[in-house]
Amino acid sequence: MLKVTNLTSGYGKTQVLNRLNFEVNAGEIVTVIGANGAGKTTTLKALCGAIPVTEGTVEFEGVDLTNHTAAQIVDAGITMIPEGRQLFPSFTVKDNLLMGSYKRAARPIVKDKLDEVLQIFPRVKERLSQFAGSLSGGEQQMVAIARGMMADPKLLVFDEPSLGLSPLLVQQMFDVIRNVTSHGVTVLLVEQNVFRTLRLADRGYVLENGTIVRAGTGQELLNDPHVKRAYLGH
Numbered sequence: 001m002l003k004v005t006n007l008t009s010g011y012g013k014t015q016v017l018n019r020l021n022f023e024v025n026a027g028e029i030v031t032v033i034g035a036n037g038a039g040k041t042t043t044l045k046a047l048c049g050a051i052p053v054t055e056g057t058v059e060f061e062g063v064d065l066t067n068h069t070a071a072q073i074v075d076a077g078i079t080m081i082p083e084g085r086q087l088f089p090s091f092t093v094k095d096n097l098l099m100g101s102y103k104r105a106a107r108p109i110v111k112d113k114l115d116e117v118l119q120i121f122p123r124v125k126e127r128l129s130q131f132a133g134s135l136s137g138g139e140q141q142m143v144a145i146a147r148g149m150m151a152d153p154k155l156l157v158f159d160e161p162s163l164g165l166s167p168l169l170v171q172q173m174f175d176v177i178r179n180v181t182s183h184g185v186t187v188l189l190v191e192q193n194v195f196r197t198l199r200l201a202d203r204g205y206v207l208e209n210g211t212i213v214r215a216g217t218g219q220e221l222l223n224d225p226h227v228k229r230a231y232l233g234h
Helices: 039-048 070-076 091-100 102-121 123-125 137-149 165-179 194-200 219-222 225-231
Strands: 002-011 014-025 029-033 052-059 078-081 155-159 186-188 205-208 211-218
Touching: 002 155, 014 029, 014 211, 029 039, 029 165, 029 194, 039 052, 039 155, 039 186, 070 078, 070 123, 078 137, 078 186, 091 102, 091 137, 091 165, 091 219, 102 123, 102 137, 102 165, 123 137, 137 155, 137 165, 165 194, 194 219, 194 225, 205 219, 205 225, 211 225, 219 225
Parallel strands: 029 186, 029 205, 078 155, 155 186
Antiparallel strands: 002 014, 002 052, 205 211
């Protein structure tokens, strides 16, 4: 579904990513793990049109999306759930969800998508009339994911979805991500909780200093001596 070839990107004259190569197949949960500053969020921003690609290509379902605008990339079927949730706090939960269906192709099916996401997120359904800023961190994250699904994406990209959540809510968040894939959405996940992420993921890539240094199934990376030593404290 997603094929990234020799991806190089950064900020201004500062190069962060160095010729990354990775793929995401339809129906998979694929993760990118790495330490703070490794380039994980930069990778997602380059994929989603937030920063320019200086070298390499991003192909989605066989179409070259390299350096397309963020709006064009959303229209193609890629939606990102950003770090920190980025809700509109003075809007109601329902209005936040409807903002997710702004994509032209999603507008005719907005009612069906709303019904679908509220089935997945019953807690969100209970909060529809509340202001998003009044919700707990876990509830806001649920709203952010539900809003992303309102765009009817084929690929949902998560940037640190468990950030700032309690241990109990972290487990719920991973359950939600697994549930999302059961509704036909493919997932690309960046997450600091390496152990839970690799247990969830079909495949993963290890990013260090802007370069991919390991790749394998989630279980293979859990058993990898370098990953154990660097990220799992073993």
